[in-house]
Structures are given as C-alpha cells and as structure tokens.
Amino acid sequence: MHGRFSVGVVVDSADRMRLETCKHEMDIFLQEERLAGATLLVLANKQDLLGSLTANEIKEALQLDNITTHHWLVLGVSAVTGEKLLGAVDWLIDDIAKRIFILD
Ligand SMILES: Nc1nc2c(ncn2[C@@H]2O[C@H](COP(=O)(O)OP(=O)(O)OP(=O)(O)O)[C@@H](O)[C@H]2O)c(=O)[nH]1
Numbered sequence: 001m002h003g004r005f006s007v008g009v010v011v012d013s014a015d016r017m018r019l020e021t022c023k024h025e026m027d028i029f030l031q032e033e034r035l036a037g038a039t040l041l042v043l044a045n046k047q048d049l050l051g052s053l054t055a056n057e058i059k060e061a062l063q064l065d066n067i068t069t070h071h072w073l074v075l076g077v078s079a080v081t082g083e084k085l086l087g088a089v090d091w092l093i094d095d096i097a098k099r100i101f102i103l104d
Pocket of ligand 1: 045046047048049077078079080081
C-alpha cells in the first residue's frame with residue numbers, strides 16, 4: 001500500500017551515540033496517522049568517514065526489519081563524495097511514480 005508521502009531520514013553513520021535517539025524519533029513519527037502508508041528512505045550518511053557504520057549496521061541499529069507498516073530502504077551515502085545519492089533519487093522517483101494513476 002502506498003500513502004501520499006515519502007519520508008527521508010538522514011542518519012549520521014559516524015555518530016553512534018545519536019542512533020538511539022534517532023530510532024526513538026522514528027518510532028514516534030511512523031505512528032503518525034498522516035504517514036500511514038508512507039515509504040521511508042533512510043540515508044546512512046558520511047560513508048566516506050573511516051569507522052562510520054555501514055548501511056547494514058544502521059539497518060540493525062534502527063531495527064528496520066521490524067518495520068512492517070511501511071516500505072523502507074536504507075542506503076549508505078556520502079554528501080561529500082556523492083556516493084549512492086543518485087540511487088537514492090532514483091528510488092524516490094520510482095516510489096513517487098507508483099502513486100500516479102492515470103484516469104481515463
Ligand atoms: N565527511 C563528511 N562530512 C559530512 C557529510 N555530510 C555532512 N558532513 C559535514 O558534517 C558537518 C556537520 O553536518 P551535519 O552532521 O549534517 O550537521 P547537523 O547534523 O545538522 O549538525 P550537528 O547537530 O552539529 O551534527 C558539516 O561540516 C558537514 O559538511 C558526509 O557525508 N561526509
């Protein structure tokens with residue numbers, strides 16, 4: 001099921017301390033009624049920094065596998081190198097396109 005929104009969350013993959021807060025905030029906003037059916041794009045940013053958590057580790061830390069109410073994708077990106085940013089945009093366009101219905 002697709003709702004009207006795509007929600008993007010940018011996570012600082014080099015900041016382990018903040019992940020707990022991030023998970024807590026996500027748990028809260030995913031319960032919002034207006035976001036029912038919204039898709040969730042998690043950008044695990046700062047992949048260029050040595051020692052940052054991988055996209056898979058971010059997925060584990062945020063327990064994304066437990067999210068059954070929303071379609072989600074986690075992508076390891078870097079705002080500095082541009083790594084995977086195009087992939088993120090592609091996914092968003094694809095996701096939005098699924099909501100376009102042509103009535104005739
Ligand atoms: N190496 C690297 N630095 C980045 C990346 N994205 C943002 N930054 C830098 O990180 C610094 C802090 O930016 P952010 O973490 O985006 O800022 P923020 O979360 O709004 O601010 P804080 O609350 O202070 O963490 C800035 O100097 C950015 O240029 C990235 O992908 N790689």
